Amino acid sequence: MTGRHYRRLGWLWLAVLALCAIWLGWMLRQGLPADTDLTALLPADRQAPLIEKADRELGRGFENRFLLLLADDDRVATTQALGQSLQRLVDEGQLAGIDWRELDLADADPHGWMGQWRYRLLTPQWQRAIDTDGGSALVEPALRRLFSPTARPEPVADPFGLLDAWLSRLPRSPIGAADGLLTLDAEGRQWSVLIGELTGSPYELPMQNALHATLERFQQRHPDAELLRSGLVFHAAAGARQAKREMSTIGAASLLGVVLIIGFVFRSPRVLLQLMVPLVAGSLFALTLTLGIFGRLHLLTLAFGASLIGIAVDYVLHLQCDRVIDGRQFRLRRLMPSLTLGLVSSVIAYVAQALTPMPGLRQMAAFAAFGLIGAWLTVVLWLPRFTLHASPFTASLATRWWRLCQPRWRLSPWLALAGALVLVTICALRLTSDDSLELLNPSPAALMHDEQRVQQLLDRDTGSRYFLVQASDTQALLARLETLDGALDRAIADGLRIEYQSLAGSVPTMTEQQANLARVRKLYGPPLDALVERAGLPANVADQARARLDQAPPLTLTEWLETPIGSLQQRLWLGETGDGEVAATVVISGERDDRTSAALATLADTLPKVKYVDRVSRIGGLLGELRRHTAIWVITAMALMTLALLWRYRRHAWRVVVPPFGATLIVLTAFAVGGVPLNIFNQLGLLLILGIGLDAGIFNVEHARKPAAWLAITLSTLTSLLAFGMLAFSATPALHYLGLTCLIGLASVWALVPWVRPGPGHSTTSPRESEHV
């Protein structure tokens, strides 16, 4: 390659990057099209858009609202203090509303807007009563009702109290009124209830801060008051605070560490800047091409893909160490075989990953492969052109460091094999796995405890277990829901300890409503006359009452969902599905053991188009599937790498694979012994270990007698250790596990390298190493 040729390639690459920047800018003109659903990472036949929609609908109340429970000896005064300070946030526009006074319940009185439908809504008991004897048994209770001092009798509109009977059957909120406050009586204590509504997203920072400050101030002034919080906004705020805290501790410490080490070794701020250039170029290249190919990006892809590009730091450090030590003697050609092999073996691993049927892993692989290629091209084509002065200090440091790390003896392949077998055995016996949902949940324990207490006190479901029911149209759906409700009622009568919420309980089918109206006409015959007479009312009252039946509109699902009570059931309605059908959910609360889950799943199997979904175990299952696929792929990648290395290094190949594979085994054994279960996040961490370990192995063998290579390996593992290993101290489970893996793995890579370095007698380096560029 001539110098002119080389320069031309450099400019060509710069042009490609410029085009990427323009293309990326065009693709991002409406923001990053990012997925967050875990299922988007799975093959299409495992995706369930309807379940995702159901999950979103059921979670909505949790997203847009928050709920506070307050108990105190001086409940009224403290609640007023808190209510008024939250009202100030409403006045400032931070919150959409806050309900805490009794009056805030006022429009919850359903008599005003439910009246017109009452003649078509009958409870099962009333249906039976009318079917048995025409309803004469209902006269006596109706009479009592007419004369009760607290009832509101309507002899013409509703002499029998149809509406009250219907309403008393609807699920009633446990929240009532006392002392002029919204109150919950639970566990022998009165709790004040404050319900807040957000103006927008629960992730808005100014609102989070204002709400947090208000509640903190309240708790400082009323240290004895017990305040429980529930709502996504508190979890989001805790997450944001934690991220900020960790950014300023873990993040700052690792950045400072990298700057200090690079600064100490190279004595030049330039190296630090030049370290960033290939990483930025690689990320740009990867983001553009991945978005271009897939159209969308998963956030997990972005996070882990970007971490994997971190492997490219190896290329930069090896090149820079050589340049700073060799000065004018530096020749790119000498480094090219190892650089190329490092890239090729990593890219082979990612290509293998791209062949898996998991779209999420394919995306991640494409992102990482493009990123490494982009960074590699930048390192090779541009880095040597940036000025870097030879540093005698770095050279002497490398030599001293090299001497210091000479091992007393060298590892034999058989000993390595025996060690590996022991570690594999320990892993096989002791290693466990964990795919629980908690991995994705970064909330602090206190907040989770609050959340559980609130759900328990309110006897409320979290919408995490439900039946998904589909049908061709609304009427068929209501009929199917009714069948399901019937089956659930029978199961409950047989001892299943659950409760359920279903739209069919609120809106009967048109056929049923018609039958109900016919029953009411029967009731309005002789029983009505008897009632009117015994109440001492004029006989024409009965005629006036009958006349009302002529204008008795049916209750449609749409109308119901628009009423104040009905709107609380909006979350159960999914509307039209993609294939022209309609769908709804029936939410389950109560007992949560395996027997109940099995009974519910069996019940769903007996009914057509009814599916039982347990969100917690479903997400656990998805995480598990993702983990198993990643594991298979890690193993495939290891096999492919071994093949590629065998082809070049023959019987010395084991020296190259010991650092990456040995480190992987050490990490797994450490987890097995320490009782850390394997999950998707520490497996993704293993990929990083493999990449960096492999580069270390290659350079270690290719440049066995060169102090610069050992210095570069040390720097590379040390900086990656600082960048990723420090995450082990994060309180976010996903980051913690990734970090823990990197911490142990990278330390192992570094510790293993000297023991497998070829002795002075071996010659594995390319015979052309002395040739110049």
Add this chain to the structure above:
Amino acid sequence: MPFRRWWITLLLLVPLSAQAFDLGDLQRRLAATPSLAGSFEQQRELADLDSSLSSQGTFLFERGKRVVWQLEKPVEERIELTPQAITDGSGENAPPGGEQVAQLFLQLLEGDWQALESRFTLALSGDQDDWQVALTPREAALRERIAEITLRGSDTIDHLDMRTPDGDRLKVRLFDQHPLNDS
């Protein structure tokens, strides 16, 4: 000796009546009778009917605890109101919103002005032997359901009159009231 205690209490109250009579005095006066029993006559006039619903019975009142409303004519029914719940003869719970009505009814019979004042403006007129308290709802939401309530009485509450905006009216007369030994 319940009767003697009743008279002693009354005698003790006499000097107070020399001063201006206010809601506090009235409440203390009513509180002097912790529990009592008597008869009632209830008449409900409904605007869209020419006729009215009349009923009679007896009642038992234990201050701060409960009211038992025993309907005798035209139908027999025992209704028990406590601050927490309202139950009828069949033990069934009241329809939604019933608790609030029951609570209001209790507060009225007790003359619990502090509790009532959070939702009504109160106006006291007359003297201690023939007083009248008029209650008008403060908030619009409650005004949709209740137009005005008046209470009248002397040592005890003798009349309750509640009007709704749609013209309905509930009139309750309490008579033959006698204190009970609360031990």
